[in-house]
Amino acid sequence: MAIELGKEMKTSSAKAKGRKLQKMVVEIILEVNPFLHEDDVVSRPMGSGGEDIMLSDHARSWVPFSFECKNTRSFPSVAALRQAKANSKRRGLPIVCWKPPGKGKEDVIAYFNLQELLEWVKEEKING
Numbered sequence: 001m002a003i004e005l006g007k008e009m010k011t012s013s014a015k016a017k018g019r020k021l022q023k024m025v026v027e028i029i030l031e032v033n034p035f036l037h038e039d040d041v042v043s044r045p046m047g048s049g050g051e052d053i054m055l056s057d058h059a060r061s062w063v064p065f066s067f068e069c070k071n072t073r074s075f076p077s078v079a080a081l082r083q084a085k086a087n088s089k090r091r092g093l094p095i096v097c098w099k100p101p102g103k104g105k106e107d108v109i110a111y112f113n114l115q116e117l118l119e120w121v122k123e124e125k126i127n128g
Contacts, residue, residue, distance in 0.1 A: 015046040021071035022052050024105040025097050029053070033062050051087050064120075066092040073101050081113060093120045 022043035029041045040059035044052050053067040066088030070076040076098050084094035093116060099108045 017071040018052075018069060019043065019046055021069045021097065021099050021108070024099065024108060025053055025067055025069055028105055028108065029059070029063055033059075036062065049087070050089075051091075055092075060092060064092045065095045067095055067097055069097045071099055076111075081111070085113075085116075093117060 026041050026043050030036055030038065036059050040056040041063075042054045044050060044054050051066050052069045055063060066084060068080055068084035068087060070080050076096050080096045081094065084096050088094045093112060095110045095112045097108055097110050099105070
């Protein structure tokens with residue numbers, strides 16, 4: 001069983017919450033980048049290792065990030081950012097997406113390591 005703020009939650013319920021946020025993130029990416037297709041941005045099946053959102057090479061050229069989605073009651077810890085970094089395999093800036101309880105996709109929050117963001121921006125300026 002998954003535990004969330006002192007309450008037990010069935011693993012299937014926790015996975016359903018995670019899957020819902022992953023699908024929201026996919027929707028957001030596709031809405032902001034309408035030239036991408038549904039097969040360019042895909043939610044990874046729950047229980048699979050790696051990035052939560054799979055991006056085609058074409059999508060990654062427009063959205064150079066590696067997403068870890070956390071649909072929890074409280075704001076995810078730094079451990080979630082470490083997980084995002086481990087899963088990114090240097091394919092993009094590691095980002096954790098979190099949705100506050102009871103909120104919709106317009107309230108999804110993304111956070112990342114400041115130094116990594118600044119290094120990424122510097123590389124984009126040098127190479128782009």
